[in-house]
Every structure is written in C-alpha cells, then in structure tokens.
C-alpha cells in the first residue's frame with residue numbers, strides 16, 4: 255500500500271442494542287475498562303470460567319517472542335471442560351446437539367450425558383488403536399455428530415487433531431496428513447451432499463497409500479455404500495467405538511499442550527498448518543462465545559452453519575458452545591436441499607435463537623429472493639452473526655431485516671484461523687452497530703490500524719490491520735515451520751522487521767478507522783487496487799455495487815491499465831428476477847461513481863451467473879484478475895466448482 259487506503263464509502267446508519275438484551279447482557283461496557291486497566295488480569299478472570307486441575311503460576315510468558323505461552327504451569331482437560339463438568343453439575347439431560355441430517359427426517363438428539371459416553375467410548379477405542387498424548391489424528395468426516403465426538407476424544411487424550419474439510423481432494427488430504435505425520439485417520443464411508451451420498455473413504459484410501467505415517471483408519475458407517483477394505487489397517491467405528499467401555503478418566507494436560515492443527519483454506523498460497531494449544535485457546539473461544547453471542551444456556555438454541563473443517567466450526571461449533579454448555583443445532587447438508595428454504599425451516603423447527611453464518615450465504619439468500627425466508631417463522635431469533643469475509647452494508651441490512659425481523663443485533667465478527675477466536679466484533683448488549691463494520695476490538699484485544707511505519711492511523715485513515723499484544727488463543731506457530739511463522743506474521747512491522755522492540759502481528763487484511771474510531775475490514779492487503787495513485791479497497795467498491803437494488807453479489811479486481819496503473823473491473827450477480835438489460839452496466843458504473851466517487855468507477859462490468867469461490871465460500875479474486883487481464887488461469891484446485899471459471903471466461907469473450 256503506497257500511502258493509506260482511500261477512505262471512500264461512508265455509512266451512517268447505526269443500530270443500538272434492544273433494551274432488554276442490553277439490560278441482561280452477559281458482558282457490559284465495563285469489560286472494556288477492566289481489560290484496558292489490566293489486560294492479563296482480565297484474561298486470567300476469563301480463564302477461571304474453565305475447570306483447571308492445576309492453576310497457572312503466570313498468565314503470559316512473552317520472553318521469547320513471537321512464541322507465546324499462556325497460563326504457565328496450568329493443567330486442564332479440554333474435553334472435560336466441554337462435556338463432563340456439565341454432567342457433573344447436573345445438566346446431563348440437557349440437549350447438547352440437535353443433529354439434522356440432510357435427508358429429511360434423519361435426525362439425532364444428543365444430551366450432554368450421551369455426549370460424555372460417546373466421547374469416552376471414542377477415547378477408549380482410540381487408545382486401543384495406539385493413540386496417546388502428543389500423537390496426531392486426522393479427521394476427514396461429514397457434518398455428523400461423530401465429527402464432534404472424534405475431536406473431543408482426541409482432546410480428552412491430549413492428542414492433536416487435524417480436521418480436513420470433507421470436500422478436499424486426495425492431494426489436499428494427503429498433504430495435510432503427511433505434514434502432520436498423522437497416525438490415525440478418522441473418516442466415514444461418505445456423507446450426504448445435495449440429496450446424494452458422496453463417498454469419502456476412497457479419497458482416504460488413496461491418501462493413506464501415499465502417507466506411511468498412517469497406521470489405522472477408523473471408519474464411520476454413514477451412507478451404507480460399499481467401501482474397499484484394507485485388513486489390519488481399517489476398522490469400523492460401530493465395531494470398536496460403539497462397543498468400547500463408556501467410562502474413561504480424563505487426565506489433565508499442560509495449558510500449552512497442542513490441541514489442534516488446522517490448515518488455512520489456501521485462498522492465497524500453500525496451506526499453513528496453524529497450531530493451537532489448550533488453555534489459552536479454550537479461554538478465549540469460551541469467553542468470546544459467551545460475550546459475543548450472549549449465550550443464555552437455559553433458553554438459547556444456537557446454530558452455526560459453518561463446516562467443522564474450518565476454524566469457525568472448531569471454535570464456534572465445538573469448543574466455544576460446548577465449553578459453555580450450550581444447546582445447538584448441527585446440520586449436515588447444503589442450504590438448497592431439498593429446497594431453498596431449508597435453513598429457515600431448520601430455524602423454525604428448532605426455534606433457533608442465535609444464528610452464525612457467512613456473508614457468502616447471506617448474499618446467496620439475497621439472490622434467491624426475500625420471499626423464501628418470509629415463508630417461515632423466524633421470530634425465535636434474537637441475535638445473528640456473520641464471519642468469513644467483509645459483509646457489505648446492504649447484505650448486513652438485508653440480513654437484519656429479512657432474517658432478524660428488523661429487531662435482532664447483527665454481530666459482524668472479524669477473526670482468522672490464526673487468531674483462534676473472535677477478535678473484533680460488536681458486543682451485542684453494548685455496541686450500536688454500523689452495517690458493514692466489525693466495530694471495535696473485544697476487551698483484552700489490542701487490534702490497531704497502522705501505516706507503513708506501524709504508526710496508528712488517525713480517525714478517518716486506512717492501512718494495515720495489526721495486533722499489538724499477544725492474545726490467549728493466538729496461533730503458537732506454523733506446524734513444523736517456525737521460520738515461516740515468523741516470516742508470515744511477524745516480519746512486516748516492529749521488532750521482527752528490525753524496528754524497535756515491539757512485536758507486532760500482521761494480519762494481512764486492510765482496514766480503516768472511521769471518524770468515530772470504528773473499524774472497517776477492507777479485505778486482504780493483496781486485493782487492494784491502485785487506481786491513478788489511490789489505494790482503493792475491493793470491498794468498498796463491491797459494497798457500493800451491492801447497494802444497487804438489482805445486484806445480489808459483486809466481486810471487484812484491479813486489472814492492469816496503461817493509463818491508471820490499475821482499472822476497476824467488476825463481476826456482478828443480479829438479484830432473483832432481475833433482467834440484465836444493456837443499460838445496466840452503465841447504470842451500475844454511474845451508481846458506483848455516485849456512491850463513492852468517480853475514481854472508483856469500474857472500467858468494465860460483467861454480469862455473471864456465479865463467482866469463483868473457495869470451498870469455504872470466499873471469493874477468489876486472483877482468478878478473476880486472470881480473466882480481467884486475459885491471462886490463462888492460475889491454480890484452481892481450491893475452487894469449489896471449477897466449471898464456474900469457464901462460464902465467466904466465455905461470457906468475457908462474448909462481451910456479456
């Protein structure tokens with residue numbers, strides 16, 4: 255970024271918390287002051303929400319930056335904290351998971367007492383398969399309860415899980431198994447996807463052949479389809495786990511015991527094995543869940559629509575909700591199976607009160623039309639959240655109005671695989687949220703927006719998002735590659751860059767600070783465009799396009815231009831029922847010019863049926879840049895659907 259980001263878009267709407275929510279909120283405004291006064295003391299108080307077998311002697315050891323240790327000497331068992339302690343407190347009959355399979359009518363209800371038995375059985379079976387503390391276990395499962403059980407069983411044994419998203423290929427899976435040297439792989443014959451069984455075991459078979467570390471493959475029977483079987487290596491879940499002893503004593507482990515490795519989605523480069531440990535991770539996942547979702551365990555029903563293969567599934571399906579004793583819905587399938595109202599049918603059926611989903615889903619629902627959610631009773635919802643990408647202000651408004659009944663707070667939560675838990679977000683009982691802004695760092699988090707010299711930008715300025723002080727759920731390293739950890743996150747600013755002695759975490763995202771001091775995430779630094787000497791954020795131009803009533807979704811890239819260095823090229827998806835007339839492109843270009851200024855006016859606008867997305871649903875602008883610059887396409891392996899690119903490239907050639 256040459257100077258700072260041009261601060262173009264202005265959004266003035268603001269939505270205060272509903273009075274009742276504010277009055278009864280779990281976390282009130284005082285938390286900010288408390289954390290400012292004594293950050294480490296604040297985190298120590300949050301850690302005390304967990305059960306520790308041995309208390310720590312020191313909250314943070316930052317003597318060897320950027321390698322942090324939290325809660326030194328403390329010992330705990332993560333699975334005990336997520337399951338057993340609720341049962342011991344007399345809440346064993348409370349539902350932990352309402353599981354909704356994709357095939358209609360395929361459901362399960364699992365109480366905390368049930369979950370305890372399942373996790374104990376899995377822990378015993380894994381022990382029999384040779385797994386012990388410190389071993390790595392790869393998990394490659396669909397969204398079935400066994401995925402949660404498998405993760406917790408690893409945690410219970412002090413083993414490190416590495417969950418690989420069930421949609422990933424042999425390459426991706428074997429690369430991840432190999433990198434972590436996993437001893438056991440837990441998988442299923444398959445899962446259901448869009449109404450059909452979709453096999454998983456063949457991918458594991460092929461991957462295991464390439465990975466000498468794999469000793470055992472534990473297979474859940476889900477679809478009942480035939481699978482190849484390797485005697486001596488493969489074992490059925492129902493013949494081992496389901497027959498194992500239901501009693502198991504959890505041992506405490508060190509606060510810094512590795513809990514999981516999770517590979518980032520690879521929107522940018524070779525996936526990085528992000529390592530998270532136990533005590534600090536669970537403290538922040540647990541506290542942020544309680545604070546941001548304002549969980550009332552006796553009455554709330556929570557639903558996070560993420561896949562367990564992403565960090566959102568780790569922190570806000572497994573560790574955050576379960577450590578708080580929440581009741582939650584887990585859904586196996588896609589939002590359009592068997593119809594486009596499935597999500598709202600589920601909210602209605604389970605009377606979901608807290609919903610957490612992603613902008614990509616919200617924009618898809620906008621495209622499908624308001625009439626679909628309108629057919630269902632969504633009045634149970636009291637808070638709705640967003641994560642994964644910047645949410646365009648119009649998508650935020652659409653979400654609040656059509657899903658939140660114009661009543662519920664919307665929490666736009668910024669965080670990353672690397673941060674482990676939410677970092678920047680409104681507090682629902684405190685913050686008057688602005689559509690499109692993640693607002694302020696949570697108490698105890700020192701996020702900042704800085705210029706090239708790591709100086710905080712003033713109100714109204716833009717620059718790089720950084721974090722100035724260590725936080726409990728921060729990544730500890732990149733698995734097996736400390737140098738890459740230092741190079742990627744700590745060498746851009748501060749001590750790691752040879753400037754001063756402050757270690758500053760570089761998040762890789764651009765951000766701006768508005769006149770009230772609120773933060774706006776502007777997408778990846780790599781996606782920022784340089785137009786006639788101005789840095790312009792793709793997010794802001796996309797948001798301007800989405801604010802036009804005919805546009806559901808937009809992706810913007812900077813394409814090389816002889817006169818302006820880069821020119822804005824936009825790809826748009828229209829809302830359901832809208833006609834793509836000839837004047838539309840001109841109308842949209844003018845709309846952008848009017849909304850944010852002539853400098854941001856797209857040189858070209860393409861109406862497309864779909865956008866290229868990663869498997870976690872994020873727009874891959876890198877590929878659109880290839881199209882806009884008439885280059886052959888780069889690596890498409892992490893694309894969810896590679897035929898999308900053919901559609902877009904063809905459209906480009908015919909000028910549509």
Ligand code: ATP
Pocket residue numbers: 518519520521522523525526564565640641642643644645666667668669670671672692761762763775776777778870872
């Ligand atoms: P990779 O690092 O492999 O390219 P990724 O960054 O997409 O993949 P994640 O860790 O899942 O993998 O995503 C974190 C990123 O998602 C953030 O750095 C940010 O760019 C974006 N993001 C997440 N939540 C928000 C949000 N609320 N607002 C804006 N951006 C967000």
Ligand code: MG
Pocket residue numbers: 518670762
């Ligand atoms: Mg990232």
